[in-house]
Amino acid sequence: MRQHMEQSDAYTVVIFRGSTAKPLRFSFPRKFVRKLLILLAVLVFADLLVISHYVIRTGEVWELSAFRAEAMSAREQTAAFSAAVDDLKRRLTTMKEVNQRLRVMLGIESVKPGDLLNGRGGEDTPLPEGKDIGFEQSSVPSRRSLDDFQVSGRAERLQVQENAADTRTQLEQEALAQRVKEQLAWLAKEATRQEQALQELTAAAEQRSSRWAATPSIWPVRGWVTSGFGPRISPFTEKPAWHDGLDIGAAPNAPVQAPAQGRVTAIGFDPKLGNLVRIDHGYGIETLYGHLAKPMVREGQRVKRGDVVGLVGSSGLATGPHLHYMVKVNGQAIDPMRYILE
Template sequence: MAQSSGAENNDSYTVVIFRGSTAKPLRFSFPRKFVRKLLIVCAIFLVADILVISHYVIRTGEVWELSAFKTEAMSAREQTVAFSTAIDDLKKRLGSMKEVNQRLRVMLGIDAPKTGDLVNGRGGEETPLPEGSAVPPGKTITTDVSMAMGSAEGMLASGQQRQPSAMGMTDLSEEELVLEVKAGLKWLSKEAALEEQSLNELSVAAEQKSSRWAATPSIWPVKGWVTSGFGPRVSPFTEKPAWHDGLDIGAAANAPVHAPAQGRVTTVGFDSKLGNVVKLDHGFGIETLYGHMAKSLVKEGQRVKRGDVVGLVGSSGLATGPHLHYMVKVNGQAYDPTKYILD
């Protein structure tokens, strides 16, 4: 038990400890000044402890926050490097696409194939000069080094830009990485716009070529044997020389006659010489005619595709037997139909 007395005098504090009913109590006296100083020191230590603990908590939070920022910065750097690598890969793929596009442009007739340098074209078998021989006046020997230098200068003069590479990205600073990525994005944007324009041109050209191919006769209209070719012949009716403007194909009566390309039926009728006639307009100035048929199976204005049946083989009109008179005209002029048969 502890008790604080009023003290023996006004300048001290006395603490009495009772140890039992028979034991003599213990007395401790402390000067007031000492107690005050002790309380002041304890208060200072308490405040100091509170400040130290608060500072520790704050610093610990800052360290954790700094560690989180560092982790985030490392992650952002890794993502930037990965993004730059992906940009570099896209550049390579875009380069391959440009090569394919260039080949397609040549194939579709948009760009003419490169013929090389017509002025400086050189070649042929060479043998070493004999010892002591001099180069003829006005001639110079170009070394590989000078040619390489000239090639490099030519590349610089032509304005070719160095494409940023992902190699060595880990050695660059953050600002340099960002600049590399920005340069890569700018290059990709420019090249993508050019490729988009090129692809649009290729699409239009391919569509035109496809339409032209679909409209160009390319198959036999009927299976059989050629009884009279295109060009001069002896007329089977007058036995005199005459010009035959088509192809006579002998076949069994009522054999199907197929359209050799897509087109539109412009004529279905009867001619005193050609008998039952069907005429197709394939576009691009190409027309085909089918004569001496037993029956036509299409109507004027009807659209047909390659392989569609337009009629049946017969011997109507001026004919010696069942056959098909097949004619091909381009811009109003008759051409040999065999030039338009691929199978």
């Protein structure tokens, strides 16, 4: 009876090995089987949890890796942009030095020691390369099942490493972006200043160019000086007299050229100077050409350096064909030789 009851509380497994061999019997108590099934169910559930946790952590690690790669690419692009900004900064500094030299050459500013050699600007913020970024571990994970600890622990370590690298990259990216922002602000201000300086240089250069173009600088006619500027013995009265111009002997009808650009203000005849042409060059400079055989311009006409304004003659009071060349500055006659550079 007792044996029958024990058999009813157990599970029996019979294995038949053949028609003649004695079968094998294995009996397992029901309580043991129930406990074994519960244990297996717990293990399967734990494995499912570990696998799902690992899959989630692995996905996060892949996302962090992709974000890190994207951040590194952005960092490289920002670094390249920063290098380009540095190059522009160097060029702008060089242009600033050239502008300063031109301002000195054009007489806009006087030379200041150190201004031309040591001009620098901007503030450089170094990247936090090699800077330690600490992460405090507030707690140590508790001991769990062996598989769960190994898989989950490895994923967490990878995540902590990725987070640390990502944080460091993010800080470096922010520092680099701040540096580029400061350099761009400096470039904007410096470009504005240099634009104003270039405008001043352009205006000064144009003014000096116009002044140079309006300044007599060449012989009005090719020939020989027969009478200079200043005191002389008059060829008509043979007495001391003042000669307010330059007499240049030349062949009849030789072309007389304007020594600078200007505007013809008068064409006429004078009893002493004969046929004459007067040109106003601006800046208080005026030239006069006398004893012409024939004027070749009209009143109000604008001429350039080298334009023919008349032909050499002997009209008026003259002993022979020549040009009477006069230069006046602010209404006062000046020695024309001071305005002949060739």
